[in-house]
Amino acid sequence: MERDYPLERVRNFGIIAHIDAGKTTTSERVLYYTGSQHKIGEVHEGDTTTDWMEQERERGITITAAAITCFWAPTYLSADERKKTENKYRFNVIDTPGHIDFTVEVKRSLRVLDGAVVVFDGVAGVEPQSETNWRYAEEAQVPRICFINKLDRTGASFERSYKSILDRLSKKAVRMQIPLGEEDAHEGVIDLLKMKMYKFEGELGRDVVEHDIPAELKADADKYRHELVERIVENDDGLMSAYLEGREVALEDLKKTLRKAVIENKIFPVFTGSALKNKGVQLVLDSVVDYLPSPLDIPPIKGVDPRNGEEVIRHASDTDPFAALAFKLQADPFVGQLTFFRVYSGTIEAGTYLYNSTTGEKERLGRIVRLQANDREEVKKVYAGEIAAAVGLKNAKTSHTFCDEDHPIILDQITFPEPVISLRIEPKTKADQEKMGLALKRLSDEDPTFRIKSDQETGETVIMGMGELHLEIIVDRMKREFSVEANVGKPQVAYKETIMGEAEVENKYIKQSGGKGQYGHVRITIKPLEKRDPEAKVPKNVKISEGFEFIDSIKGGVIPQEFIPAVEKGVKEAMERGVTAGYKMTDISCELTFGSYHDVDSSEIAYKIAASQAFQEAARKAKPVILEPIMKVEVVVPDKFMGDITGNLSSRRGQVEGMEERGELKVIRAKVPLAEMFGYVTSLRSMTEGRGSSTMEFDHYEVVPANVALSIIESRK
Numbered sequence: 001m002e003r004d005y006p007l008e009r010v011r012n013f014g015i016i017a018h019i020d021a022g023k024t025t026t027s028e029r030v031l032y033y034t035g036s037q038h039k040i041g042e043v044h045e046g047d048t049t050t051d052w053m054e055q056e057r058e059r060g061i062t063i064t065a066a067a068i069t070c071f072w073a074p075t076y077l078s079a080d081e082r083k084k085t086e087n088k089y090r091f092n093v094i095d096t097p098g099h100i101d102f103t104v105e106v107k108r109s110l111r112v113l114d115g116a117v118v119v120f121d122g123v124a125g126v127e128p129q130s131e132t133n134w135r136y137a138e139e140a141q142v143p144r145i146c147f148i149n150k151l152d153r154t155g156a157s158f159e160r161s162y163k164s165i166l167d168r169l170s171k172k173a174v175r176m177q178i179p180l181g182e183e184d185a186h187e188g189v190i191d192l193l194k195m196k197m198y199k200f201e202g203e204l205g206r207d208v209v210e211h212d213i214p215a216e217l218k219a220d221a222d223k224y225r226h227e228l229v230e231r232i233v234e235n236d237d238g239l240m241s242a243y244l245e246g247r248e249v250a251l252e253d254l255k256k257t258l259r260k261a262v263i264e265n266k267i268f269p270v271f272t273g274s275a276l277k278n279k280g281v282q283l284v285l286d287s288v289v290d291y292l293p294s295p296l297d298i299p300p301i302k303g304v305d306p307r308n309g310e311e312v313i314r315h316a317s318d319t320d321p322f323a324a325l326a327f328k329l330q331a332d333p334f335v336g337q338l339t340f341f342r343v344y345s346g347t348i349e350a351g352t353y354l355y356n357s358t359t360g361e362k363e364r365l366g367r368i369v370r371l372q373a374n375d376r377e378e379v380k381k382v383y384a385g386e387i388a389a390a391v392g393l394k395n396a397k398t399s400h401t402f403c404d405e406d407h408p409i410i411l412d413q414i415t416f417p418e419p420v421i422s423l424r425i426e427p428k429t430k431a432d433q434e435k436m437g438l439a440l441k442r443l444s445d446e447d448p449t450f451r452i453k454s455d456q457e458t459g460e461t462v463i464m465g466m467g468e469l470h471l472e473i474i475v476d477r478m479k480r481e482f483s484v485e486a487n488v489g490k491p492q493v494a495y496k497e498t499i500m501g502e503a504e505v506e507n508k509y510i511k512q513s514g515g516k517g518q519y520g521h522v523r524i525t526i527k528p529l530e531k532r533d534p535e536a537k538v539p540k541n542v543k544i545s546e547g548f549e550f551i552d553s554i555k556g557g558v559i560p561q562e563f564i565p566a567v568e569k570g571v572k573e574a575m576e577r578g579v580t581a582g583y584k585m586t587d588i589s590c591e592l593t594f595g596s597y598h599d600v601d602s603s604e605i606a607y608k609i610a611a612s613q614a615f616q617e618a619a620r621k622a623k624p625v626i627l628e629p630i631m632k633v634e635v636v637v638p639d640k641f642m643g644d645i646t647g648n649l650s651s652r653r654g655q656v657e658g659m660e661e662r663g664e665l666k667v668i669r670a671k672v673p674l675a676e677m678f679g680y681v682t683s684l685r686s687m688t689e690g691r692g693s694s695t696m697e698f699d700h701y702e703v704v705p706a707n708v709a710l711s712i713i714e715s716r717k
């Protein structure tokens with residue numbers, strides 16, 4: 001069977017932004033203009049396609065990233081040309097959430113997408129999550145197009161928003177358009193490459209109508225076109241000299257060179273409009289075709305061969321061995337468990353067995369589907385460069401690699417942020433108790449930033465997540481999707497512990513009282529974990545896991561090889577329990593340097609206990625401390641509340657790091673411990689007569705001050 005779509009006409013891209021910038025509103029237009037849907041759903045009416053969960057529709061926010069497939073022929077072609085199959089591009093679009101509690105969705109989407117459209121609120125410009133998402137895109141080296149949305153809003157300013165992109169995100173951004181009017185007067189956009197003006201007429205702005213640039217905007221357009229053309233020709237020596245000699249550079253050449261520069265992350269083109277008022281979206285879609293990469297344009301994917309640890313690569317080709325990455329699990333109301341995956345090379349057919357190189361197991365791949373606007377299209381075969389979902393897989397998790405068993409490869413893991421908030425959860429009835437375990441497991445399978453733990457002392461279940469909203473939604477989903485009723489405690493900060501110093505401890509665990517005894521003897525040194533150069537090769541005797549490394553320096557078999565994993569296990573278990581206030585310890589390096597054994601009495605359990613005791617003693621000696629999450633907070637308030645707000649932040653142990661104007665409003669940026677931020681939204685509202693707003697996200701962990709440490713330890717007794 002031939003592939004149904006040539007790869008050069010495929011665009012896998014995400015829509016990313018700060019909360020409420022208009023991603024879902026834009027996605028709805030994408031579905032409408034591409035003809036996938038005959039009406040436009042609106043967020044405020046709760047009837048959009050990509051926000052399909054009840055919780056999303058009720059709250060008007062996106063929680064889970066939704067992938068949709070649709071087809072687009074650029075509007076600069078004639079109506080007849082646009083109908084031809086060979087002019088249509090297949091878009092796999094992912095609408096992501098902006099709220100920081102669901103940032104996992106952005107991270108994983110960017111990992112498997114080839115490009116992104118970054119949406120901005122035209123009043124606010126760059127906001128905190130614009131920065132975070134931009135950073136994720138940088139990490140994944142995903143080419144980007146910017147869309148300054150909401151130009152119709154009161155207070156909107158293209159200039160100010162554009163400048164905030166240049167100042168806070170990248171000097172590589174460049175305007176492709178200038179708006180025709182702002183706020184109420186926003187009517188269309190001027191394309192600086194074509195030097196034409198566009199308005200969006202007909203039903204729901206469906207028809208893109210070209211006009212000449214009005215005289216009063218001509219001078220601006222000339223000036224900015226000049227700037228744009230210069231930025232483009234810089235990337236090509238031939239065009240550069242033509243340009244310097246004063247020759248006119250052809251539009252096609254400009255576009256070709258710009259495409260290359262965007263794909264290489266050298267230029268981020270900026271577009272504008274208003275999704276809600278149906279202005280500008282089609283031109284952004286044209287630019288997705290023109291400038292964002294196809295799977296063929298991105299570098300080959302890297303991974304390691306699990307047989308020997310050597311680096312291997314796979315090209316986006318149907319004839320390369322099959323390699324794919326599972327990036328998302330989702331319980332679908334219509335078809336059941338879905339496992340979304342991106343194929344990097346080769347092909348896979350429904351009805352075959354899927355080899356999971358991360359687990360080393362095989363699983364039958366019954367059906368494969370692709371999500372359209374409102375239905376699930378069955379697919380027989382998935383080709384290199386595509387995104388699809390497997391139905392009913394049981395053992396695959398996010399970040400697992402699927403591949404050709406004869407050509408094994410493990411692709412890089414997706415890294416996820418650590419949860420910073422926890423709360424106790426207790427089933428209401430006996431019946432709930434049985435279902436709760438299953439429900440929590442299913443939800444945590446879907447979401448790598450959601451964790452479940454049982455408190456070792458009390459036996460209670462503790463759930464951990466990215467923020468209050470995250471856990472609130474989990475509890476709500478448990479109730480609606482799994483009919484589990486639960487009582488929940490107050491949200492708590494997820495503290496951690498670590499050490500600031502170094503210590504060496506030798507410990508023997510011996511029991512010899514008739515019969516087979518126990519004998520374990522270890523000597524360990526612990527110290528704070530130093531960052532390793534990710535490029536450098538890890539020595540054979542070092543094992544690295546999250547926040548921990550274990551160095552086996554045993555010489556001459558003084559401890560037999562078979563017992564060494566038990567030593568590591570003992571240390572890890574002791575780290576789970578902490579030594580100061582019972583929180584998990586992190587960022588520790590532990591070296592096993594010496595020990596001894598007994599022919600008869602030595603056992604795994606004896607070494608585990610010996611190591612665990614040795615670690616606890618060492619940790620107590622090595623200046624143990626408690627760490628707390630520090631949040632990056634941004635508060636936007638009218639000028640007159642400034643003093644109150646900054647004073648209040650200081651009283652919350654916050655440090656104000658900067659202030660700036662945003663129109664009539666003041667923006668305050670600060671770093672504040674999470675422990676002081678519970679209920680902040682409510683108190684901000686009362687301090688500002690309801691006119692202030694704030695966002696926060698995790699920034700880093702920091703040692704808590706001594707007096708705070710004391711009260712944490714006290715409260716844990």
Ligand SMILES: Nc1nc2c(ncn2[C@@H]2O[C@H](COP(=O)(O)OP(=O)(O)OP(=O)(O)O)[C@@H](O)[C@H]2O)c(=O)[nH]1
Nearest residue numbers: 019020021022023024025061062098150274275276
């Ligand atoms: N005035 C105006 N409002 C808009 C525009 N685009 C979106 N909105 C409104 O802004 C609100 C948020 O829009 P969404 O599309 O849900 O934003 P989002 O980026 O998907 O938000 P999250 O998914 O929650 O991060 C809704 O009430 C929209 O109607 C626009 O161009 N102009």
Ligand SMILES: [Mg+2]
Nearest residue numbers: 023024061062
């Ligand atoms: Mg949304």
